[in-house]
Amino acid sequence: MESESQSKKQFFGLNSVIFVLGMVSLMTDLSSQMIVPILPLYLTSVLHVQVGTVGIIEGIAESTASVLKFFSGWISDRFGKRKWLMVVGYGLSNLIKPFFALSSTWGQVLFIRFADRFGKGIRTSPRDAILADTTSKEERGKAFGFRRSMDTLGAALGPFVAYLILTQWNGSYQAVFWLSAIPGLIATLLLVFFLKDRRNPIKTKSKMIPKISFKGLSSHFVWFTLITTLFTIGNFSDAFLILRAKDVGMAAEYIPLTYFAYNIVTSIFSTPFGMISDRIGRRPVLITGYIMFALIYLGFGLVHTVFGIWILFFIYGLYYATTEGIQKAYVADLVPQGQRGIAMGTFNALTGIAALPASVLAGFLWQSFGAFTAFGVSSLLAIISALLMLILRI
Numbered sequence: 001m002e003s004e005s006q007s008k009k010q011f012f013g014l015n016s017v018i019f020v021l022g023m024v025s026l027m028t029d030l031s032s033q034m035i036v037p038i039l040p041l042y043l044t045s046v047l048h049v050q051v052g053t054v055g056i057i058e059g060i061a062e063s064t065a066s067v068l069k070f071f072s073g074w075i076s077d078r079f080g081k082r083k084w085l086m087v088v089g090y091g092l093s094n095l096i097k098p099f100f101a102l103s104s105t106w107g108q109v110l111f112i113r114f115a116d117r118f119g120k121g122i123r124t125s126p127r128d129a130i131l132a133d134t135t136s137k138e139e140r141g142k143a144f145g146f147r148r149s150m151d152t153l154g155a156a157l158g159p160f161v162a163y164l165i166l167t168q169w170n171g172s173y174q175a176v177f178w179l180s181a182i183p184g185l186i187a188t189l190l191l192v193f194f195l196k197d198r199r200n201p202i203k204t205k206s207k208m209i210p211k212i213s214f215k216g217l218s219s220h221f222v223w224f225t226l227i228t229t230l231f232t233i234g235n236f237s238d239a240f241l242i243l244r245a246k247d248v249g250m251a252a253e254y255i256p257l258t259y260f261a262y263n264i265v266t267s268i269f270s271t272p273f274g275m276i277s278d279r280i281g282r283r284p285v286l287i288t289g290y291i292m293f294a295l296i297y298l299g300f301g302l303v304h305t306v307f308g309i310w311i312l313f314f315i316y317g318l319y320y321a322t323t324e325g326i327q328k329a330y331v332a333d334l335v336p337q338g339q340r341g342i343a344m345g346t347f348n349a350l351t352g353i354a355a356l357p358a359s360v361l362a363g364f365l366w367q368s369f370g371a372f373t374a375f376g377v378s379s380l381l382a383i384i385s386a387l388l389m390l391i392l393r394i
Contacts (some may be wrong), residue, residue: 015135016194017131017134017196018134018135018143018146020190020191020194020195021127021131021195022146022147022150022151023187024090024190024191024195025148025150025151025154025187026151026154026187027183027184027186027190028090028093028094028151028154028183028187029152029153029154029155029158030154030155030183031094031097031154031158031180031182032093032116032154032158033154033156033158033159033259033263034158034159034161034176034179034180035097035100035176035177035180036158036159036238036239037159037162037256037258038166038173038176038252038255038256039109039113040054040239041173041242041246041252041255042100042109042173043057043106043109044243044246045252047103047104047105047106047109051243051366051367052363052364052367053106054237054239054240054243054363055236055240055359055360055361055362055364057106057109058113058236058239058359059237059357059359059360059363060110060114060356061113061114061116062117062237062352062355062356063352063353063354063355063356068121068122072089072121072122072123072125072126072345082127082129082130083126083130083191083195083196085123085126086122086123086126086127086130086191087188087191087192088119088123089119089120089122089123089126090119090123090191091119091188092115092118092119092122093115093116093117093118093119093120093184094181094187094188095184095185096112096115096116096119097112097116097177097181097184098181098184099177100173100177101173101174101177101178121352124348125344125348128331128332128340128344129340131143131144131147131328131332132328132340132344137333138278139278140278140333141274141275141276141277141325141326141329142271142274142275143274144325144328144329144332145270145271145272145275145277145325145326145329146270146271147325148266148270148271148320148321148325149266149267149268149270149271150267152263152264152266152267152270152317152320152321154183155263156259156262156263156264156266157260158180158259158263159256159257159260160256160260163253163256163257163260166253167253171252217334217335217339217343217346218334220334220394221331221334221335221343221347223392223394224330224394225346226350227385227392228350228385229350229353230354230381230384230385231293231381231385232351232355232358233354233358233381234358234377234378234379234380234381234382234385235293235355235358235378235382236355236358236359236361236374236378237355237358237359240359240362240363240366240374241313241316242259244303244309244371245258245306247371248303248304248305248306248308248309250309258309258310258313261313261314261317262314262316262317262320265314265316265317266318266320266321269318269321269322270320270321270324270325272321273321273322274326274329277326277329282326282327282329282330282333283389283393283394285322286322286327286330287386287389287390288322289323290323290382290383290386290389291382291383292318292319292322293319293323293379294378294380294382294383296315296316296319297375297376297378298375298376298379299311299312300312300371300375301371301373301374301375301379302372327347331344332344362378365377
């Protein structure tokens with residue numbers, strides 16, 4: 001476990017490792033989510049990019065960088081040092097994003113988006129492994145839920161701050177991009193100065209460079225990862241939800257507030273749902289989340305009013321609360337401690353790679369057949385994933 005002094009320190013009933021990572025997640029997502037709700041609008045209205053191109057940008061950025069989630073997990077298991085991988089990953093993401101303000105072509109946006117996700121690929125698996133290593137099975141859902149709550153609290157505050165900046169700076173996207181650097185820098189400094197790595201890290205013996213493989217991992221983990229990957233193929237970038245809100249007629253300056261709403265809901269309910277998963281098991285909570293996702297996306301395909309968009313974004317927050325942190329907690333339950341870095345890496349890599357066909361397919365379906373078809377296919381894949389979880393009893 002972590003050093004005794006750090007493990008014994010408690011903040012709001014959580015050990016200091018979990019608390020620090022929660023604060024880092026809060027500030028990082030505050031920075032990121034200042035940008036995310038306006039980037040699709042910037043691409044389509046300022047750079048005049050088509051919906052299909054937005055899908056390509058989002059898919060490449062997410063899935064190419066996701067391969068690093070696998071390698072960073074292996075490296076953190078191999079050397080037992082997780083903190084400095086996280087520092088590099090968080091630092092890169094937080095320092096590159098403000099340069100969206102200088103972009104004038106979609107290719108430049110793609111490069112910056114890729115670098116941002118590259119950083120996420122480096123940091124995610126070591127962070128999840130630290131969370132798993134510093135908690136027992138009985139409290140793991142609470143720990144992952146807390147980090148997710150802080151993550152989504154930052155994700156809620158980010159769009160609200162973006163809304164304030166847009167209204168004060170006459171709709172200036174560039175002002176939002178530059179000011180996003182402030183919380184990003186705070187997050188990186190918190191990680192550097194307040195998170196301690198293990199004094200006596202557990203290391204794996206294998207020196208071989210890894211490949212994506214399920215060898216030595218439980219069959220339940222294998223099936224769960226495959227089902228979640230299938231689900232992810234239908235879970236395309238939230239950029240399309242933003243474009244759908246614009247398509248229905250919502251004013252651009254109010255779209256960040258829909259993001260604020262759904263992230264507030266996610267932040268409020270992530271820890272309670274994590275605690276529920278500790279009591280009744282992860283599986284029923286995740287199945288509920290998949291079914292909820294299917295209904296929400298069907299709703300996005302059918303909605304024709306701004307009021308309907310608001311309702312769907314609120315419910316979307318509940319879906320996130322029932323899945324994001326709990327999926328990671330379930331992976332941690334299914335593999336032993338010495339394999340958690342590589343297991344988290346495999347899980348993150350496969351689900352991340354699936355983001356490329358997800359967003360590219362969504363962009364193609366939207367441009368060719370309309371929004372309803374794009375959202376309908378996603379809804380169907382979510383229902384299939386929920387049924388597989390039920391039938392195979394994963």
